[in-house]
Amino acid sequence: MRGQDHSGLKRLRTPLASSLLGGLLVFICGAIYAQTAPQNPPQIVPRVTGAASPMGDVPAAPLARPVVDDKRLMRNYPEQPPIIPHSIDNYQLTLKTNRCLDCHRRQFTEGSGAPMISVTHFMDRDGQVLADVTPRRYFCTACHVQQTDAQPLVPSTFRDMLLVEPGKK
Ligand code: HEC
Ligand code: HEC
Structure with a gap:
């Protein structure tokens, strides 16, 4: 057993x-x-340096020209930070100076004609609405960008959600 x-x-x-x-x-x-x-x-994203050898001396390409037509563009989706439709050359944006707020702050919009920063820019991370811009939204260019005439590095297949037929990708 x-x-x-x-x-x-x-x-x-x-x-x-x-x-x-x-x-x-x-x-x-x-x-x-x-x-x-x-x-x-092998490599889906093209190298930012282009075809040139990354260690060689390459003349810098001229900067792309910013779009400055002052036309406030439609947003691609509701939460998109609107793009900046004007020049921001030499606008100082440091700890002590914020040139953007000289026009976009609530108390200056009447004189500047600029759209006021929306209420989300006053909210701290607990949703509390402050009297002035919240530190999380102080550095405007972290979210808002200018457009230029530069050609995109990779093609975009983005389509507005309203143009996509239901059931199709
Ligand atoms: C001299 C005043 C002025 C300054 C400085 C300024 N703006 Fe503006 N901004 C405007 C005006 C006026 C508009 C409305 C469109 C236009 O006339 O260009 C505008 C439009 C915008 C818009 C588009 C809003 C929308 O709903 O489409 C954004 C985003 C913006 N500005 C961000 C910025 C940022 C970021 C800075 C700083 C880097 C800045 N602005 C500095 C005056 C100013
Ligand atoms: C963390 C990202 C972020 C930062 C930083 C930020 N914004 Fe925005 N902004 C947004 C988003 C998202 C929207 C659109 C939705 C909304 O209003 O919250 C917006 C909307 C706006 C609008 C349009 C308001 C309207 O009612 O149409 C203006 C003008 C603007 N921002 C200016 C600024 C300025 C000036 C600064 C810097 C002081 C700034 N933003 C910083 C994300 C940001």
């Missing part, structure tokens, strides 16, 4: 051990393949 018990345990043990060993083998082979397999796809 004892001998039978023993062999029964053995039979139970062996498949477990072999399946563990098999798993380990697959893992090791996978790791080796991952190390040696060619990187595929």
